[in-house]
Amino acid sequence: NYYYEACTGGKLGWTPEAKNTCVLVARQNGMELMCVLMGATTAKEMFEDARYLFDYGFEHLQPYRLQSGEEQSRSAIGYNSSGKAIGKMQLGYDITCLMDTTAEPENITAEWTLPEEPILGSASGVTVTLTMEDGADSGQSTLLGTYPAVVMEQSLYEEQQAAPVVKEEKPSRPGFMGVLLVAGKVLLIVAAVLVGSFVLLYLVVRIRYEYRKHKRNQKRREMAARGIYPKRKSVAGTNSARNGVKKR
Known part of the structure; x- marks a missing residue:
């Protein structure tokens, strides 16, 4: 017998994971209960569990209004x-x-x-x-x-003191010392930038000089390997020319 007089409606179902399932609603003596079941292996087992839960609820539960x-x-x-x-x-x-x-x-x-x-x-x-x-x-x-x-818009306790209100303080304008401090920071930043620029320029010039020196030495070594030597002016000839210029 699957009939339950207090039941007013519900829905049955089955899935491989949940087996037999149901959601049932019953009403008795002005109280409405809902029963949700799953995992029952047979329909008979599901109905017996639902009837037991409804009977227990209607017998041991009561509505309370707040x-x-x-x-x-x-x-x-x-x-x-x-x-x-x-x-x-x-x-x-x-x-x-x-x-x-x-x-x-x-x-x-x-x-x-x-x-x-x-x-x-x-x-x-x-x-x-x-x-x-x-x-x-x-x-x-x-x-x-x-x-x-x-x-609610009402006080719990009349004797309760109001919580202190913390006023936000407006930031004061910087004085003379503050201006000097800011100016000093700006000057330090500018000086640091200038020193950094000078160091960078020195490194660039130094690298270029070393590179050109290396190229000249390399060219001389290549010419020496091929037996080519650069001509040098004689010191005597240079002195004679200088003496001749002086005599004139």
């Missing part, structure tokens, strides 16, 4: 640009979650997420995660869900 204005065990405080506390955070709207019939609502804890720059009356980036402690000694908790929250 109103947006209800106080939670933890709140977060935001500040506006003037440093004034902008107030508490609360749920953006009323929500309904499923709880065990033996659970106590007082065990619900809220963890708030506040953006870096909260916007008053906005739920943008503000969330609350609700968890339920399974027991005082169990040390475990059940996640009820994460929901959008809102920052």
Whole structure:
């Protein structure tokens, strides 16, 4: 018998990896549950598991409504640009979650997420995660869900002092010593550039001189190897010519 009276709809499927799968919805006494199964080897096994889960849920679970204005065990405080506390955070709207019939609502804890720059009356980036402690000694908790929250425009504590506002200091103009310091840095940079240019020019001239000297020596060695020697002027002839010029 694969009939379940409370079932209102669903979808069956099968894949080689997940085997028999199903997504079923059932409604009873005003409470609607959804069952998702996979890995069943036969359709009978899948139906029996789904019926067991639905029976357990309708017997041991109950809806619990959390109103947006209800106080939670933890709140977060935001500040506006003037440093004034902008107030508490609360749920953006009323929500309904499923709880065990033996659970106590007082065990619900809220963890708030506040953006870096909260916007008053906005739920943008503000969330609350609700968890339920399974027991005082169990040390475990059940996640009820994460929901959008809102920052309210009201102060949490009247006696709370406003957060100090840090004013941005405008940069002061440099004085005479500052001008001298800047001028000195500029002169050092210019001097470094000039010295570098001089060194580079010296290296270029030196390299060219050495290159030409090397070429001349190489040419002389080649001529000497072929028995060609450059003609040299005699010193006596040069002196006679010089003496002749002096006599005139």
